[in-house]
Amino acid sequence: MPIRILPETTANRIAAGEVVERPAAVVKELVENALDAGATRIAVTLEEGGIGRVVVEDNGAGMAPDELELAVERHATSKLPEEALLFRIATLGFRGEALPSIGAVSRLTLTSRPPDGDAHALSVEGGRKGAVMPAAGAPGTRVEMRDLFYAVPARRKFLRSPRAEAEQAVEAVRRLALAWPEAGFRVTNDGREVLSLAPASRETRIHDLLGPDFAAAALPVAAETGDLALAGLAAQPAHTRATGTEQHLVVNRRPVRDKLLRTALHVAYRDLIAAGRHPVAALFLELPPEAVDVNVHPMKTELRFREEAAVRGLLIAALRRALSAGAGVAAPALTAYAPRPGWSAWRRPAPAPLPPASAAAGLAEMQLALAPQPAPPPAAALPLGFAPPRPAAPPEAAPAPADHPLGRALAQLLDTYILAEAPDGALVLVDQHAAHERLTHEALRVQLIEGGVRAQPLLLPAVVDLPPADCARLLGFAVELARLGLEIEGFGPGAVLVRALPALLGAADPAPLLRDLAAELAAFDEAMALERRLDAAVARLACHGSVRAGRRLTPPEMDALLRQMEATPRAATCSHGRPTFLRLGAAELERMFGRR
Template sequence: MISPAPNIHRDIPRIRQLDEAAINRIAAGEVVERPASAVKELVENAIDAGARRIEIAYAQGGKGLIRVTDDGWGMAAEDLPLALSRHATSKIDGSDLLDIRSFGFRGEALPSLGAVGRLTITSRREGAEAVRIAVTGGAPGPVTPAALNRGTVVELRDLFFATPARLKFLRSDRAEAQAIGDVVRRLSLAEPLVGFTLRDVSDGGEGRVLFRADAGTGDLFDALYGRVVSVLGRDFAENALRIEAERDGFALTGFAALPTYSRGAAVAQFFFVNGRPVRDKQLLGALRAAYMDVLSRDRHPAAALFIDCDPHLVDVNVHPAKAEVRFREPGIVRGLIVSALRHALAGAGHRASSTVAGATLGAMRPEPSGPPRVYQMDRPSPRALSMSHAAQAPATPFEAPSQAPPEAPLAEGFADPSARFEAAEPAPGAEALPLGAARAQLHENYIIAQTERGMVIVDQHAAHERLVYEKLKRQMAERGVAAQALLIPEIVELSEGDIARLMEHEADLTRMGLSVEPFGPGAIAVRETPALLGEVDAGALIRDILDELADQGDSQTLQARLDAILSRVACHGSIRSGRRMRADEMNALLREMEATPLSGQCNHGRPTYVELRLSDIERLFGRT
């Protein structure tokens, strides 16, 4: 039978001091969750030591071996035993815990790793001899001489051998290796001027190089661009917008991808605060809000963004893993991210992802050139060939008619051609414009335009849908959101905390047509709702807004619903598929696309046009 109070003991427990080994193993549970956590701590130490080249090697997904080699400053013989003591660090002096300018500062990583594995540190400081120290299960050994040119080599074997229960919670070697790769790539983005090499030495020897990123050169943006190509791929770099913005002491830089270069999961979203990789839900929420109007809910943006500020404006000492931060003014940071990204996306205008053209070309398969190969079994004999020719010969000599024969009707099952060619000449110089001059309309839906360097295929319905949508949003911003008063105000019961949180955003809600006010203790009254939404469940809407406020500190629920209404209106009010357009109408649509922000994708993030370069088209036909 289960005790009703299992935590209540009959004997009064005595308070006792835990030994140092137990303390380190408990601390290791927070700092070292898996092999990737150990790699993160060791690589950050190497970066803090001024390393310009870091090599990471692992075996069995990091469970058997993790070795980090750097060319940093190194440590002297008297520093090694102190480095294995808890809360011993060279990063801070303890006088100001907010002025953090390094990755590490808590002094917990090395003693925690030594408490749960077999740790060996070999180091050499310039002008001194190389030395080594080993610690097993929290028990350090003596400092001994070693051989090393410069820097430090930290080797961790048999991770969690001292706490075997933790091994049961680790995933497969492949999954742990994937996590290590993600950590190394994230840190390499944080330090583009440092070279990184990642090896898998599970099979012994030098192992396999899984990732290599040479140290960048030039200014920081040039180095960052090269590192982005190494980590996120050339497709991301070619479809990314350069971000530079500043507000109230916060600077935002980096790259953000076009909406048409979106991902099916949030796997390409990187945030760095003062150079430190972080996973902060408020920053991720701001990124989603910036792309809210150009991506459907099942697509995710890609970005690598760096936030720099005075260290006193952000607290990085929130968790031992240092993956979370807390800003003194979170609203400023969120506003900076949203406004900077939206401004950059609007400035991109009609630009669409280059991968769209690549996918289009990839879908095209030219017919094989030259006569097909004829095998012996398929080759007819001379006798069969002559009989075939005789059977195909006309019975009477053919006489050419005096007039051309009437055009033969199309065979059954074939429709009339759906391509319409326009004889009207476009304006002079139209081909030099980004979207060129309209030449034809295919299937009453696709506009073919000619440019100086190729051709453009435009989805007329998707393009006009974005143009109408942007016009409706502009009108709503100028005139405001019309509100409809409820005949009987709807009373929604809430906790006092939820009421206070909601009333902090009362002005924003009123601007979007939702009027609320306190209604006695534990309730609010909804007096007006946005007219665009029609009949709406005010209670459910309020609770959705509160859930988002509690999770992200801001709410886009109401704005998203209004935008969805405008999107549907734009869809029904735009040029429909199947409508024939004159040449001047098609060219007018192209010119308006060039002048309208975000016209490169429709309201759901799909591309509105595909651009094919003439060189790519010629390659399809073997003309190169």
């Protein structure tokens, strides 16, 4: 087939497919144009989920008749004053593709009025432009799109249901509203209002969009280095979602779904949340426009950073610092910070991280008391109607000090859970195994950072029988495991000789530990970083070295465990991401008993 030049209409429709994928893309482009025009009130109207009709009205700077005619021409823009600024984009859009692309595949009508002029209108149908005509309209711009993809029926067949398309369009507005809290937004779908946001501060907008549950679980995140500045909120590890839809990442006021940023977010939460769960956060990154390329993707949701390592490191370090608080430390309310002009209101000094030694301080004293012990012998059978003698009740303990957020231990339930009373009267239920697992994990991690986990040689080396493949796998990591205090060597084709165990594990049985470690290492990709492998191995060691469910604890042991949880970083979840404690306050109790 010979090479030929496509007709302009066909070429425009092909190009439009890169920008206009669905109604949500139309809404996103038009709302971004409104924000770039300085709008403070934006109203979006949808019919049939946006497939039948989309209207976006704003009170921004309108367009004169000659500008209105140019606005629907391909490659026309008001957002690049100089061609040399192509890689220093300070607006949400600049390509000059949105309006021509929308007009190429639908019926488009623009009505615009500058502050000191009259209103005019222009229509485009399937890429064919009409004449500019006088019209009636308020200052600002009104863009109406009807019959999306009527000019490209094949594309229309790939759209989802009106309800699904409407949800995507509303989500596009939500993300822009989070990045632009000073603007008010209203969205209606088939005559029903689905979103209404008045101009507000950033913290109020986050509360409105992410809800009170996130507000109650949010921790402030703040960090600066060089030209990079990060601010925002991240939820505590116990507050997660089944998907990553509530990860709001904003770069220079632009909502993005950038892979580098999302990966950094997951790395920061890596050993704090359960597998398959996703953290929740609203993070705002500011950097010079020339340090980021926003023209990687037609929808401009993916970025390319000039210094990727610096951005990744800043995000991970800031999040880990925010998440390093001990268990029971209450998250500050969003309204606790007085709003200041601009995003700098969130550049608050982050709390100083706990010193690494605090994770292990006092743990050695607890370790012997909490080490696995044989279960007590069963009580002798008693005649029916008789109860065993009860020990004398200890004197009533004083209320826990305010600096002990987990409170004082009251009792042990099912030989597994510690029931405590917080200073404000709330009930706290602690999973003793999960809590001690995190304490052991952090202590091992501190030792590993300081040069290696302290090992305890076994009086008699233990021989553990394993499948040959597991033996080979463990022996292949013998050097790395030695750094963790686990010294092994081969003992024939199907056995491993264990000469030393980490001192924090006490007299743990090495056989289950080695089997679990072999399975953990087998799940890793060969290219996975050594640090990640060591993290998983530390978590597995911590699990086997922790006090088990079913172990009876004395009141001093329970109180010691609570105090260590309060002083240990990341103690709100265990090494597998499960919560270590639950809190039941007065409001929850009142709701459960129908008092409110």
